[in-house]
Amino acid sequence: MKKSYLLLLPIILFSLISFKTLLDNKIISIDSLLQDMTDRDNLARFPESDYTCAQFSSYDRATVAPDQDGWFANWDRSMFIRTEKRGDKNEYVMMDTSGPGSIVRFWMTFAGKDSGKGILRIYLDNNTEPVIEGSAMEILSGGILADSPLSASVSQLTKYEMRGHNLYFPIPYAKHCKVTYQSDNIKDAGAKTGGEAVYYNINYRTYKKDAQVISYSAEEKNNAKKIAPATANQLAQLQKTINVPxxxxxxxxxxxxxxxxxxxxxxxxxxxxxxxxxxxxxxxxxxxxxxxxxxxxxxxxxxxxxxxxxxxxxxxxxxxxxxxxxxxxxxxxxxxxxxxxxxxxxxxxxxxxxxxxxxxxxxVSQGEVEIGDWKWDENxxxxxxxxxxxxxxxxxxxxxxxxxxxxxxxxxxxxxxxxxxxxxxxxxxxxxxxxxxxxxxxxxxxxxxxxxxxxxxxxxxxxxxxxxxxxxxxxxxxxxxxxxxxxxxxxxxxxxxxxxxxxxxxxxxxxxxxxxxxxxxxxxxxxxxxxxxxxxxxxxxxxxxxxxxxxxxxxxxxDIISPVIQYNSKNKPVSIQAESMIFENADGGEFAYDNSEKYGWADNMEANWSEAKMGNKLNMVFMSKADCTVPTKGIFTIRNNSGKFKFTLNGKSTIIDLTGEKTTLKTVDLGAVKLNKGKNTISVEVIDVPPSKNNTVEFGFDQLLFGLAKK
Structure with a gap:
């Protein structure tokens, strides 16, 4: 009898250890993850279900190391792990990782003709058939998996094709996860020769090997039909109730x-x-x-x-x-x-x-801090x-x-x-x-x-x-x-x-x-x-x-870029760069700043007014510390898509011809100009548009140079 008890002892001990392991390792499922999502207390304790969080994305693969060329490469689109064949179609692999784990955030956007209409597939646990399959936008933000905001695109004020598509509905897996995208519109890696550009970020957890994870399936999703809508509704309503006194x-x-x-x-x-x-x-x-x-x-x-x-x-x-x-x-x-x-x-x-x-x-006209009990522990x-x-x-x-x-x-x-x-x-x-x-x-x-x-x-x-x-x-x-x-x-x-x-x-x-x-x-x-x-x-x-x-x-x-003229040590006006001036308005065209080392612009920048049509006007302002009259020159940019303009500075007008075949700088004598203490105004009007495809011109303005001031 004593020998029998001794034989049973290891079995009992093993059973107790196994039971403790089950208690320690909470079962991870769609249900448990959705419940964790709305539990703010969880964040304040180091996770008991030990895991890491990492990301797959379409980042430019030229990014290898900080000490190598390409660390700041920025062609972050249509970059995939590899290409596989599904029948006669290319299937581009976006994510491939061993579990146990879970996808916890999935973001995508697209560019190009008929973009975002390809087929997104999610394969779990080394199965050859996907557990999730459909249009990428429908899966991520179309409500197939969950209601908003677990599945949503932003901003609602933005055109749909220009939105980011965000899926927060968790997709757990016990052994393995692979995510692919199939589209006939993808021509090459990085979409460098055109076609569809695919951008993606997939955040995922990887748990320790003995974690108990129930993989996503249609049945599991159906089992979560109570908690999923409740979680989505709680998040959508942004219910910030506090569940302790x-x-x-x-x-x-x-x-x-x-x-x-x-x-x-x-x-x-x-x-x-x-x-x-x-x-x-x-x-x-x-x-x-x-x-x-x-x-x-x-x-x-x-x-x-x-x-x-x-x-x-x-x-x-x-x-x-x-x-x-x-x-x-x-x-x-x-x-x-x-x-x-x-x-x-x-x-x-x-x-x-x-x-x-x-x-x-x-x-502080209103201020309140709410304090509740907390059981401090090792986590x-x-x-x-x-x-x-x-x-x-x-x-x-x-x-x-x-x-x-x-x-x-x-x-x-x-x-x-x-x-x-x-x-x-x-x-x-x-x-x-x-x-x-x-x-x-x-x-x-x-x-x-x-x-x-x-x-x-x-x-x-x-x-x-x-x-x-x-x-x-x-x-x-x-x-x-x-x-x-x-x-x-x-x-x-x-x-x-x-x-x-x-x-x-x-x-x-x-x-x-x-x-x-x-x-x-x-x-x-x-x-x-x-x-x-x-x-x-x-x-x-x-x-x-x-x-x-x-x-x-x-x-x-x-408050950051001063629109005031630069002065020399004798407090005489010297110059002002066009990009330092205040852009007030334009009744047509597009205003921006160009920067390049090619053309000799002061500080490598110019103010640029493009796609302007006959009769359009541009208005700019700069500031002066004092009233004075100064010989003034303007430096402008000749381009093959430019034209003629009437340039008016504080009421004094000069016709400027910037037509030419080669991009170069042109200095124009504007004569003696009276500068006003405080606000000084510039108006530019398009007066001649050479024949072109769209009948528009471009105006490039580098800076104003001032001679010796006359009181």
């Missing part, structure tokens, strides 16, 4: 310059919601110069390794201008109340402060932010798609060490050119990677929309563009991406670089903020950008 604490009052409002909490608790409404004479400046600072678990003079330090407007996703917005984590109401639902746990204590780094009094993490403004950032100078002058560069969003989860970011910027402000790709390195496991296809693709479109996105749970008016013209833009199932866990480090790659050279203000949870770690760039928060915000282009 909370205490509400008021945070109101006037904050004088260099002062703060502050209060502290003790115990194991979590901030569940913060709401703030600011008022000030200069509200835009107050939104930037009033800083939200949250510290946790400080003992004596010891500072917490992780904290929130971020200008109020940037933290809540509106930047320094109030814009209505509603996401799963943030909200800005019509009446200016800013709210956030990030869960921020602490073990022993927490201090919430509003710092006024500006020069004016700021009133609990602190919530942190990293914010910085890159002031007067000089971006890349490009000739065309195949050659670079000047050059792009990688801009660091954040570098973190330790164990944590990356949960989102936003950027607030002011653009100064009549062109798209950013074409760069995200490059995210996890746990010391030499090559980023996340490398994308463009800034707007990362933020979920497409084609630099300026239309607003204000009601999606995870992506937002409350203002895109600075996307094509000088102005203000805010982009946000918040993560749910596509959060990025890291065990030792995370580095996020955003490539700055511009179609034309530009000077912009660019302020990213990153959101993360961290455990026993550190933000490697944790010095607060106090000067950035204090600095005057840009409301107009002239």
């Amino acid at each position: 909370t205490e509400k604490h008021a945070l109101t009052g006037e904050i004088k310059p260099n002062a703060k409002l502050s209060f502290s909490f003790k115990g194991s608790k979590a901030i569940r919601k913060i709401s703030i409404k600011l008022s000030a004479k200069n509200l835009e400046q107050a939104l930037r110069s009033t800083v939200l600072n949250i510290t946790y678990d400080v003992e004596g003079n010891q500072k917490s390794a992780t904290s929130v330090w971020c200008p109020v407007g940037d933290f809540f996703g509106t930047g320094y201008q109030l814009r209505e917005i509603s996401t799963w984590y943030t909200e800005v109401s019509k009446d200016g109340v800013l709210s956030a639902w990030w869960v921020m746990p602490f073990e022993k204590n927490c201090t919430v402060s509003l710092l006024n780094l500006g020069k004016q009094n700021v009133t 609990s993490m602190h919530f942190g932010t990293h914010w910085k403004e890159y002031y007067h950032l000089k971006t890349g100078e490009m000739k065309n798609n195949s050659g670079m002058v000047g050059g792009p560069f990688d801009l660091n969003y954040v570098t973190l060490s330790g164990k944590g989860v990356y949960v989102g970011d936003a950027v607030t910027l002011f653009n100064t050119v009549y062109a798209w402000w950013g074409e760069g790709d995200e490059k995210i390195y996890v746990d010391g990677e030499k090559f980023p496991s996340h490398i994308g296809t463009g800034t707007e693709d990362y933020y979920g929309y497409a084609w630099c479109r300026p239309e607003k996105i204000i009601g999606h749970p995870f992506i937002a563009q409350p203002d895109g008016s600075g996307n094509f013209v000088p102005g203000y833009t805010v982009n946000s991406r918040y993560r749910s199932l596509d959060v990025i866990p890291f065990k030792t480090s995370l580095k996020f670089d955003m490539e700055m790659w511009h179609w034309t050279r530009a000077t912009i203000n660019f302020a990213p903020v990153c959101f993360y949870y961290l455990q026993n770690g550190k933000d490697q760039n944790d010095k607060p950008d106090i000067e950035g928060a204090k600095r005057a915000v840009a409301i107009n282009r002239t």
